[in-house]
Amino acid sequence: MQISYDEFKARATAVRARMDAACRQAQRDPATVELLAVTKNHPAAAAEFAARFGLRAVGENRVQEGVAKRAQTTARIAWELIGHLQSNKAALAAAHFDRIQSVDSAKLAGLLGRAATAQGRTLPVLLQINAGTDPAKFGAEPDAAAGLLDAALAQPGLQVDGLMVIAPLSDDPAVATRTFANLRELRDRLTAASGRPLAVLSMGMSGDLEAAIAAGSTLVRIGTALFGERTAPVAPAG
Numbered sequence: 467m468q469i470s471y472d473e474f475k476a477r478a479t480a481v482r483a484r485m486d487a488a489c490r491q492a493q494r495d496p497a498t499v500e501l502l503a504v505t506k507n508h509p510a511a512a513a514e515f516a517a518r519f520g521l522r523a524v525g526e527n528r529v530q531e532g533v534a535k536r537a538q539t540t541a542r543i544a545w546e547l548i549g550h551l552q553s554n555k556a557a558l559a560a561a562h563f564d565r566i567q568s569v570d571s572a573k574l575a576g577l578l579g580r581a582a583t584a585q586g587r588t589l590p591v592l593l594q595i596n597a598g599t600d601p602a603k604f605g606a607e608p609d610a611a612a613g614l615l616d617a618a619l620a621q622p623g624l625q626v627d628g629l630m631v632i633a634p635l636s637d638d639p640a641v642a643t644r645t646f647a648n649l650r651e652l653r654d655r656l657t658a659a660s661g662r663p664l665a666v667l668s669m670g671m672s673g674d675l676e677a678a679i680a681a682g683s684t685l686v687r688i689g690t691a692l693f694g695e696r697t698a699p700v701a702p703a704g
C-alpha cells in the first residue's frame with residue numbers, strides 16, 4: 467500500500483459519496499448501508515487508516531493473513547473473514563474473527579458453531595450463496611440455502627446475521643444486477659419461511675457497489691477504491 471492517510475481519507479470520502487448517491491437514487495437512507503474496508507494484501511496500516519476514519523470493520527480473505535495483521539495492530543476495529551474458509555481452519559477463524567461472512571456448508575456451520583461454543587462465545591456469521599451461479603465462485607447453491615440456514619440456526623454458538631454474495635466477473639453489468647436481485651429475493655423467501663430477519667445483505671465491491679445498493683445491499687466490501695490496486699495476486703483461498 468503506497469498511500470498516505472490523507473489520500474486514504476480522500477478515497478474513503480469519495481466512496482462514501484458514491485454510496486450516498488446510490489442510496490438517494492434508490493430512495494434509501496444512507497445510514498442503512500455500511501462501508502467495510504477490505505484490507506487483504508495490504509499492511510496492518512490499512513486497518514489503522516480504516517479505524518481512524520471511523521469505520522466499524524475491515525475484511526480479510528485469508529485466515530492466517532487476518533490473524534497476523536490483527537496481532538500487529540492496536541486499532542479498535544472489528545475483523546471479518548470474507549474469503550473461503552477450509553474446515554481445518556474453522557476453529558482458528560472462530561477464535562480470531564468477529565464475524566465470518568463465508569459460511570457455505572452445513573459442515574462448516576457445525577465446525578464453527580462447536581468451536582464458538584467451546585470458546586464460550588457466540589459467533590456472528592453470514593451465509594455465502596452462489597446467487598450468480600458462478601462455477602468459479604464459492605458459496606452454497608441457492609437450492610441448498612434453506613438447508614444451510616437450518617443447519618446454522620441449529621448451532622447455539624452461531625448468530626446468523628444475513629447473506630453474502632460475490633457477483634461473477636463479467637463485462638456485462640446486468641450479471642451483477644441479476645445476482646444481487648437473486649440474493650435479495652432469496653433472503654426475502656428465507657425470512658418469510660424461517661421468521662428470522664437475516665437483515666445483513668453483504669453485496670457490492672469497488673466496481674459494482676451502485677448496483678448492489680439499488681438491489682438492497684446493507685454492506686459493501688471495498689478494497690481497490692479505498693487502497694488502490696493490490697500488488698500480490700489474490701487467490702480465493704482460506
Ligand SMILES: *Cc1c(COP(=O)(O)O)cnc(C)c1O
Nearest residue numbers: 504527548671672687688689690
Ligand atoms: C477482494 C474482495 C473484495 C474487494 O474487492 P474490490 O474490487 O477490491 O473492492 C470484496 N469482497 C471479497 C470477498 C473480496 O475477496
